Amino acid sequence: xxxxxxxxxxxxxxxxxxxxxxxxxxxxxxxxxxxxxxxxxxxxxxxxxxxxxxxxxxxxxxxxxxxxxxxxxxxxxxxxxxxxxxxxxxxxxxxxxxxxxxxxxxxxxxxxxxxxxxxxxxxxxxxxxxxxxxxxxxxxxxxxxxxxxxxxxxxxxxxxxxxxxxxxxxxxxxxxxxxxxxxxxxxxxxxxxxxxxxxxxxxxxxxxxxxxxxxxxxxxxxxxxxxxxxxxxxxxxxxxxxxxxxxxxxxxxxxxxxxxxxxxxxxxxxxxxxxx
Amino acid sequence: xxxxxxxxxxxxxxxxxxxxxxxxxxxxxxxxxxxxxxxxxxxxxxxxxxxxxxxxxxxxxxxxxxxxxxxxxxxxxxxxxxxxxxxxxxxxxxxxxxxxxxxxxxxxxxxxxxxxxxxxxxxxxxxxxxxxxxxxxxxxxxxxxxxxxxxxxxxxxxxx
Numbered sequence: 001x002x003x004x005x006x007x008x009x010x011x012x013x014x015x016x017x018x019x020x021x022x023x024x025x026x027x028x029x030x031x032x033x034x035x036x037x038x039x040x041x042x043x044x045x046x047x048x049x050x051x052x053x054x055x056x057x058x059x060x061x062x063x064x065x066x067x068x069x070x071x072x073x074x075x076x077x078x079x080x081x082x083x084x085x086x087x088x089x090x091x092x093x094x095x096x097x098x099x100x101x102x103x104x105x106x107x108x109x110x111x112x113x114x115x116x117x118x119x120x121x122x123x124x125x126x127x128x129x130x131x132x133x134x135x136x137x138x139x140x141x142x143x144x145x146x147x148x149x150x151x152x153x154x155x156x157x158x159x160x161x162x163x164x165x166x167x168x169x170x171x172x173x174x175x176x177x178x179x180x181x182x183x184x185x186x187x188x189x190x191x192x193x194x195x196x197x198x199x200x201x202x203x204x205x206x207x208x209x210x211x212x213x214x215x216x217x218x219x220x221x222x223x224x225x226x227x228x229x230x231x232x233x234x235x236x237x238x239x240x241x242x243x244x245x246x247x248x249x250x251x252x253x254x255x256x257x258x259x260x261x262x263x264x265x266x267x268x269x270x271x272x273x274x275x276x
Numbered sequence: 277x278x279x280x281x282x283x284x285x286x287x288x289x290x291x292x293x294x295x296x297x298x299x300x301x302x303x304x305x306x307x308x309x310x311x312x313x314x315x316x317x318x319x320x321x322x323x324x325x326x327x328x329x330x331x332x333x334x335x336x337x338x339x340x341x342x343x344x345x346x347x348x349x350x351x352x353x354x355x356x357x358x359x360x361x362x363x364x365x366x367x368x369x370x371x372x373x374x375x376x377x378x379x380x381x382x383x384x385x386x387x388x389x390x391x392x393x394x395x396x397x398x399x400x401x402x403x404x405x406x407x408x409x410x411x412x413x414x415x416x417x418x419x420x421x422x423x424x425x426x427x428x429x430x431x432x433x434x435x436x
Contacts (some may be wrong), residue, residue, distance in 0.1 A: 010324050017332050017354045024336075024347030025397065035346075043341035049288060050341070053295035061299065125295065126302040128311070129349065130343035131395075136341065178343070204399070264303055 036097055040165040047170040052137050054124035077231060081267075085154040087116065089269055092156035092237050117141050117272025121274075124170065124263045132177040132200040133169055134160075138269055140169040150225075150232045150271040155261035158183070158225060158236045173268070176238065176258055177203050184229040185238055192216035196238060196256060201260060205239055207254035214248050216255055233271060279326060283333050286314040290334055294341070296314040306409045311349075312386065312416050313336045314356045316379055317423055320369070324361030331357030345397045349390060372425050380417035387412055 003011070028036050035043075066074065119140035135175045139145050149162045159177040176183055177198040183208065185195040194209045210217050221241045227234030237259055245253040293310035310335040319327025336354030339346045360382055369375045387409070 014358045021347045021351035039346040063310045127342045128338045131302045133343045
């Protein structure tokens with residue numbers, strides 16, 4: 001049966017749109033992991049709406065809660081949370097510095113640098129395809145965010161690093177639970193070190209390259225960043241070893257539960273200092 | 277021009293719903309995909325051309341908000357929008373159960389294509405979140421069916 005003019009027009013439009021997508025997908029091949037101009041443009045155009053709607057919904061939610069009562073308690077709680085946030089960041093770094101037995105002056109200098117470059121922001125969106133891959137925050141180039149800066153949650157636990165696309169006021173953060181994430185970590189107190197990669201299906205991580213013959217790395221031990229990757233400053237608390245399977249031929253299978261809670265992510269800190 | 281504004285409104289409404297779902301619980305965006313909701317609803321109401329255009333716009337915005345290959349979701353949503361608009365004109369999907377089944381099959385088909393294409397483009401490395409995503413087809417089907425059913429239900433109540 002021959003197609004009507006309207007049907008032919010519909011199929012033509014569909015063909016053109018599908019061709020557009022195939023071109024968009026194809027042009028990314030030479031770029032690899034780098035974001036294309038199209039994606040940056042789409043992110044730049046639409047992320048402000050996400051920021052606006054998130055702020056509006058958050059504002060409405062806050063107003064509703066305030067109306068219910070306990071205004072003073074809430075204000076006090078907010079202040080304490082803010083204090084706790086900064087103290088946690090400071091404490092996490094200080095503990096690591098002490099554990100590494102560095103000089104007091106060096107630790108103080110590092111803390112000063114930390115405080116100076118801390119950019120606090122808020123999560124305004126999650127990855128639409130996989131919530132454990134990335135989040136969008138409301139800080140961008142205007143606030144001093146550039147790619148490859150470490151990002152921590154309100155308790156000072158590592159959540160990931162900034163990546164492209166970064167617009168004027170918004171940026172994307174690759175979570176440590178993303179499949180392509182890699183963080184150089186060491187067991188707290190000195191011990192097994194390796195590369196922590198994510199498992200975005202389960203929202204957990206896996207410690208790689210620990211030899212099966214290595215006795216170090218036990219369940220319950222805490223992992224800290226080493227700083228060897230050149231992205232994450234040393235001493236940030238990352239997660240805890242949940243299980244160890246030494247049955248592998250060459251390497252152990254070490255499952256790690258990250259400290260940050262995806263469902264509780266709100267305020268974050270971008271650490272503006274990069275390791276040398 | 278009117279169509280352009282309607283598509284833009286659909287995209288903004290999807291982003292708004294997306295932001296609210298993130299505030300409630302991040303995993304909810306996997307279950308109730310607001311972009312899929314907008315595309316299927318508009319395709320059924322306005323037809324296949326509009327469905328394909330809305331699919332392209334919403335799909336590309338979803339791609340911009342994720343780390344995958346840009347254009348991947350746009351492609352599958354375009355196909356879904358076109359099929360939703362085209363098939364809904366040829367069969368009777370007025371009853372709640374039929375509409376639910378129709379949207380469920382569409383959404384499940386799109387999810388399967390999206391997952392398969394994603395694996396193909398990433399050479400099998402990509403994973404697509406938790407098992408919550410499997411709830412997406414029934415959740416989208418229920419939401420779209422209710423979106424059509426509830427206004428009629430209110431009208432019937434007012435008349436009686």
